[in-house]
Amino acid sequence: MGERIIGVLGGMGPLAGADFLARLTLATPASRDQDHVRAVLWSDPTVPDRTEAALGGGPSPLPAMLAGLRVLERAGAGCLAIPCNTAHLWAEKIAAATALRLLHIVDAAAEALAARGIRGGTVGLMGTEATLRLGLYQERLSRRGHACLFPDDDEMRRLVTPAIARVKANDLAGATGPLLAVARRLAERGAAAVVLGCTEIPLALRGPEAAGSGLVLIDTIDALARAALAWARGG
Amino acid sequence: MGERIIGVLGGMGPLAGADFLARLTLATPASRDQDHVRAVLWSDPTVPDRTEAALGGGPSPLPAMLAGLRVLERAGAGCLAIPCNTAHLWAEKIAAATALRLLHIVDAAAEALAARGIRGGTVGLMGTEATLRLGLYQERLSRRGHACLFPDDDEMRRLVTPAIARVKANDLAGATGPLLAVARRLAERGAAAVVLGCTEIPLALRGPEAAGSGLVLIDTIDALARAALAWARGG
Numbered sequence: 107m108g109e110r111i112i113g114v115l116g117g118m119g120p121l122a123g124a125d126f127l128a129r130l131t132l133a134t135p136a137s138r139d140q141d142h143v144r145a146v147l148w149s150d151p152t153v154p155d156r157t158e159a160a161l162g163g164g165p166s167p168l169p170a171m172l173a174g175l176r177v178l179e180r181a182g183a184g185c186l187a188i189p190c191n192t193a194h195l196w197a198e199k200i201a202a203a204t205a206l207r208l209l210h211i212v213d214a215a216a217e218a219l220a221a222r223g224i225r226g227g228t229v230g231l232m233g234t235e236a237t238l239r240l241g242l243y244q245e246r247l248s249r250r251g252h253a254c255l256f257p258d259d260d261e262m263r264r265l266v267t268p269a270i271a272r273v274k275a276n277d278l279a280g281a282t283g284p285l286l287a288v289a290r291r292l293a294e295r296g297a298a299a300v301v302l303g304c305t306e307i308p309l310a311l312r313g314p315e316a317a318g319s320g321l322v323l324i325d326t327i328d329a330l331a332r333a334a335l336a337w338a339r340g341g
Numbered sequence: 342m343g344e345r346i347i348g349v350l351g352g353m354g355p356l357a358g359a360d361f362l363a364r365l366t367l368a369t370p371a372s373r374d375q376d377h378v379r380a381v382l383w384s385d386p387t388v389p390d391r392t393e394a395a396l397g398g399g400p401s402p403l404p405a406m407l408a409g410l411r412v413l414e415r416a417g418a419g420c421l422a423i424p425c426n427t428a429h430l431w432a433e434k435i436a437a438a439t440a441l442r443l444l445h446i447v448d449a450a451a452e453a454l455a456a457r458g459i460r461g462g463t464v465g466l467m468g469t470e471a472t473l474r475l476g477l478y479q480e481r482l483s484r485r486g487h488a489c490l491f492p493d494d495d496e497m498r499r500l501v502t503p504a505i506a507r508v509k510a511n512d513l514a515g516a517t518g519p520l521l522a523v524a525r526r527l528a529e530r531g532a533a534a535v536v537l538g539c540t541e542i543p544l545a546l547r548g549p550e551a552a553g554s555g556l557v558l559i560d561t562i563d564a565l566a567r568a569a570l571a572w573a574r575g576g
Contacts, residue, residue, distance in 0.1 A: 119374045124362035127384060131355040137510045139354045142386035146412065149362060151377035177381065177416045275372045 110143070110338045113183025113206060115174050117149040118156065118167075118190035119274050122305035122327055124149070126189040129331035143338040146181040148174040156192035160236035168196050175204055185209055187334045189327055191303050192234045194242055209333045211326055212246040215301050218329035219252070222322055224299050226251030229324075230292030232266055232285065233303035243303055255297050257288050273306035281310035289321050299324055345378070345573045348418025348441060350409050352384040353391065353402075353425035354509050357540035357562055359384070361424040364566035378573040381416040383409040391427035395471035403431050410439055420444055422569045424562055426538050427469045429477055444568045446561055447481040450536050453564035454487070457557055459534050461486030464559075465527030467501055467520065468538035478538055490532045492523050508541035516545035524556050534559055 112130070116123020127147060134142050150170060158164030171193065178186065186206040188194065194211050201208045219229065231243050231254045244254050257266050265288050269281035285307055289300045299322035302308045308325040316323060347365070351358020362382060369377050388406060393399030406428065413421065421441040423429065429446050436443045454464065466478050466489045479489050492501050500523050504516040520542055524535045534557035537543045543560040551558060 117374070117377070117379065120366040120377045120380075121363060124359050124366060127359035127382070128356060128363065131359060132511055134511075138506070139352070139386040139388070139390065139509055142352070142355045144352065144387060145355075145382075145384040147362070147380075147382040147384065148416065149380040149382065151374040152379060153374070155374065180415055181383065181412045271373070274374055276367055276369075 110185075110340070111181070111183045112143060112145040112334045112338055113178035113181070113186045114145055114147040115171060115178065115186060115188045115193075116147050117151040118153055118188070118193050119306060120149050120151045121273070121309055122189045123147055125309060126187065126327050126331050129328045130335060133328070133332050133335055143335065146178055146183055148177045150174050156190065156195065157234045157236040160192065160195050160240055167193065168199060171196065171200060172203055175200065175206070179204065179206065185334065185337045187330050189305050189330055191242065191305060191326060192237050195236060195240055207337070209330060209337060211330050212243050214329040214333040215243070215303065215324055215326050216247060216250050217333065218324045219299060219301070222299065222324070224322070227298050228253045228255055228296050230255045230289065230297030230300035231303050232257060232288060232292070232300060232307055234270060235262060235267060237303055238262075243301065255292050255295055257292065261288050261291065269310065270304055270306045273309050278310045282313060282315055285310055286316060286319060289323060290319070293321055298322065302326055345420070345575070346416070346418045347378060347380040347569045347573055348413035348416070348421045349380055349382040350406060350413065350421060350423045350428075351382050352386040353388055353423070353428050354541060355384050355386045356508070356544055357424045358382055360544060361422065361562050361566050364563045365570055368563070368567050368570055378570065381413055381418055383412045385409050391425065391430065392469045392471040395427065395430050395475055402428065403434060406431060406435060407438055410435065410441070414439065414441065420569065420572045422565050424540050424565055426477065426540060426561060427472050430471060430475055442572065444565060444572060446565050447478050449564040449568040450478070450538065450559055450561050451482060451485050452568065453559050454534060454536070457534065457559070459557070462533050463488045463490055463531050465490045465524065465532030465535035466538050467492060467523060467527070467535060467542055469505060470497060470502065472538055473497075478536065490527050490530055492527065496523050496526065504545065505539055505541045508544050513545045517548060517550055520545055521551060521554060524558060525554070528556055533557065537561055
């Protein structure tokens with residue numbers, strides 16, 4: 107296991123990148139340090155905002171992401187994990203710019219759904235405006251037989267978008283209630299599971315409130331960490 | 342704040358390295374991603390065990406640590422944080438091999454004591470056998486007027502050492518009771534605060550049991566993260 111090095115393009119946001127490494131560690135069967143896999147994390151929170159770039163004409167995050175990619179390549183990484191859903195709107199351009207294997211977060215989420223026994227059918231999706239409106243999940247999940255349900259405009263504006271901003275400002279507790287309320291509504295409208303398709307969202311849904319909700323919540327940071335672990339073990 | 346890049350030599354253990362980045366993020370006053378600092382983490386859990394090398398004649402961790410250091414230098418890091426107390430037994434050799442500023446974890450712990458109003462006097466210290474027996478903390482803390490109290494041999498063998506191994510095997514909950522029991526005994530023997538001088542220890546003391554214990558516990562991962570943040574802001 108020591109040979110394959112996981113490359114992590116992080117910082118988008120920085121807590122999601124750190125959490126990716128923690129989930130990777132906790133998902134590894136280990137009895138001592140040396141059983142764990144090697145990784146290198148480039149954490150650059152100064153990458154321009156992905157939602158503003160995709161929807162509002164803000165500066166592109168691509169040059170900064172490619173600069174981080176070069177750091178990971180030089181460090182000897184063999185794969186690339188990006189613990190930021192919205193950044194995957196640039197996934198094809200990033201994959202075209204490197205020989206590293208890109209572990210796509212939507213594929214990781216689909217594997218996590220399958221692992222929970224959910225193959226096909228309607229799933230809910232929460233994420234940034236850009237992730238939802240630009241269809242990051244829809245096409246990839248429809249190939250696996252899933253239809254996607256989203257929060258409506260009012261729920262996005264009042265609940266999801268402000269909650270994501272709260273996590274980025276380190277107010278995790280303040281984001282839990284609104285996010286859980288929206289997940290519940292998606293389940294009521296027919297979603298068998300709710301994909302937490304922005305890496306800030308699972309950070310606010312790790313407590314007992316979410317665990318006791320009875321909802322099937324797909325944590326995309328954890329899903330991506332498990333995909334990286336499978337890669338490191340030769341999968 | 343975007344110019345200074347924090348270099349983190351992690352993986353010893355891997356959860357402590359990930360947690361360092363999380364504490365760094367949570368300690369940063371921020372309202373959006375771009376307010377956070379840049380960092381690069383080399384997480385190499387395959388570094389030979391530091392305690393075995395220091396006490397038992399096992400292979401030296403120094404070559405692997407220096408290899409990681411080169412990765413951080415090439416990535417543009419300007420300082421070096423090592424979220425592993427025992428690894429600091431090699432701190433002088435590492436500092437001599439690089440132009441990067443080494444942020445020493447014992448100095449960070451001393452700053453955290455001062456921030457809690459504890460300047461001089463007796464403090465308890467929990468850590469690995471190697472950290473305690475080879476005097477990593479004692480001299481540096483005595484220069485600041487502190488005397489150190491340690492767990493006795495029996496407490497080390499029955500409680501502290503097995504608890505550290507539990508954290509490295511991802512059993513955080515199982516480590517909490519024994520570690521808290523030893524911290525309480527050190528306080529009863531006169532320690533005004535207990536320094537958690539192994540980065541695995543605070544990971545098991547983040548829950549309500551430790552918070553409600555009434556003990557002053559110095560979290561060395563958090564202390565090192567705050568020192569790194571101060572450096573990144575030009576301190």
